[in-house]
Amino acid sequence: MRKKGLQITNDHGWTIERLQEQERKMKKANMAKRIAVIRLIMQGYLGIQVAELLNLHRETVSIYVQKFNQGGMDALLERRYASGRKPYLSPEEERELKKCWKKALLPMKDTALKRAGILGLFNMC
Incomplete structure (x- = not known):
């Protein structure tokens, strides 16, 4: 049985x-x-x-x-992870957007953005 x-x-x-x-x-x-x-x-x-x-x-x-x-x-x-969503922007468009953000945020270096670490994201490129 x-x-x-x-x-x-x-x-x-x-x-x-x-x-x-x-x-x-x-x-x-x-x-x-x-x-x-x-x-x-x-x-x-x-x-x-x-x-x-x-x-x-x-x-x-x-x-x-x-x-x-x-x-x-x-x-x-074994762990399998989802591949994630396809990005809306091409790599070239992403680089261009980062450049624009970097220019826009440059005068705001001593703001809460810097303290929050957001500026560091754009300074990597």
């Missing part, structure tokens, strides 16, 4: 002890938390229990288990 709940179907050679050691070595807390999810599931905790213990959504726990089962530690710790 199959056990109910999330399961590690492929441990990729990782033991509970090795996972604990890896957790302690991890410098980023969010990555250590991902490893903790796998360790706790391997120890027999239910997904909902792991979610409560680590203050995660239960779906996030499921996603981490799925990633680990499919690709091991590399897949679990």
Whole structure:
């Protein structure tokens, strides 16, 4: 009979002890938390229990288990970032705009803009 709940179907050679050691070595807390999810599931905790213990959504726990089962530690710790919105201005237009701002702000060197660090942004070009 199959056990109910999330399961590690492929441990990729990782033991509970090795996972604990890896957790302690991890410098980023969010990555250590991902490893903790796998360790706790391997120890027999239910997904909902792991979610409560680590203050995660239960779906996030499921996603981490799925990633680990499919690709091991590399897949679990992989972070993909969105590429972001395409800029409205071309690089040439950006340079021109910076030049205009620099000229406009030049007489205002002792203002709140300088104290706020805004002038420094335009002095970089």
